[in-house]
Amino acid sequence: MFENQQPIQKDKLHDQVYDRLCTLLREGEFTPGQAVPVSKVAKAFGVSAMPVREALTRLLAIGVLANVSGRSVGVPVLGYDELTDLRNVRLEIESLAVRWAVKNCDKAFLAEIDDLLGRLEKTEQSGDIAAYIKTNYEFHLRLYQQSRSPVLTEVIDTLWLRVSPHLYQLEKEDQYKVSNIHHRKIVESIHRGDADAASEALIADLSDAYEVLVRMLFQTEST
Amino acid sequence: MFENQQPIQKDKLHDQVYDRLCTLLREGEFTPGQAVPVSKVAKAFGVSAMPVREALTRLLAIGVLANVSGRSVGVPVLGYDELTDLRNVRLEIESLAVRWAVKNCDKAFLAEIDDLLGRLEKTEQSGDIAAYIKTNYEFHLRLYQQSRSPVLTEVIDTLWLRVSPHLYQLEKEDQYKVSNIHHRKIVESIHRGDADAASEALIADLSDAYEVLVRMLFQTEST
């Protein structure tokens, strides 16, 4: 007993700042291209500049933030090539995770994923976009965690953090309504143990969101 | 002209520290489990604690370093499960990158990869292990860069940084001699445009190294 206990990590200040920034990123509170100054965040969170600096450094390290203007960091503005690259990689890696998840499928997982799907459909009807975004993230994350690969899950999580600020702009569209069709297909495929169908449905889910996003971002520029 | 010019990034102090730490990691200068104190690095590099702290934070963020004892950070000691997880993910992601690279194959790439293979075989004969490790990294990196996916290349690069400190322990074995057989097979497959064969050879390359490493690390524990 107690051989494999990790030492308890106290929540350092910079960890809390990091988590809050991640939440804000997932909720689309950051406009791409807009600077995120240390002092503003520090003031808003009621902490000194130091832990904020550390949190921003971490987000910078995993590619979520980038230099946007000489000295300032912020969510980078993604061009068409970068968005497409992100999509291509996500398609491969996330569909891989789903295939692994189907292999590791068990009863507890099925129950949880059913519950999450139910909550997704509930939030869809209520029209609460923020809740839908949050639940959608939980749904996908739970899916990938079932791959039982911490490395893969972590990679995917950072990729999500990179696209979230941009994907959030889909809120004005009705993308989330068609998205649940794919979600249902994913869950059904998992119940049947059909890894190929599940990854197909996931790919359709990601691709649809990508299509809408690209159309929204670049339809005016091409004219 | 000059529309798409990125602002020139001066080499900040923490960037230089980060690069040097990465090099040291790839050269196996860090023993897993051993603490890497800020003050020691700062003194060794002749800088203050601040830039070192920032560099370590970045390495911590991408999972290369981890908490090893309450307060200290260092290269984490990897158990069998973690090594296997890393291998599984690397197998999938790196073979994917190679398949993409074959698709994007061009003359300049072929010339460069031929040159790198030649240098690999030269360093193999000279027995200069440090040079072999370095060239091996360049060979693989160049391979993955041809996937023309910055996201994928970056993911792979951090994965390499995570395993490098452990893989370096293979220096005492003669692993690098059989490794070049796989390298040659990879290059030949690329020349033929055979993506499947190339990824197969890459998988064999990674798997062999993994096998030797696992045997070395865990042969005594299982008795």
Add this chain to the structure above:
DNA sequence: ATCCTTGATTCGTGATGACATTCTTCCGCT
């Protein structure tokens, strides 16, 4: 009216210092 220049402000980088926690060592107890 537009562009350039210049001063003021903002902000990031790196340095230093105070404080709390952890690690280490050594001494005393059993």
Add this chain to the structure above:
DNA sequence: AGCGGAAGAATGTCATCACGAATCAAGGAT
């Protein structure tokens, strides 16, 4: 001799500050 605790050293965390670079704004020149 082995174990446990306490004092000292070492180290990470966070705050604050000095400095320089970048941004912004206002005023002057064309």
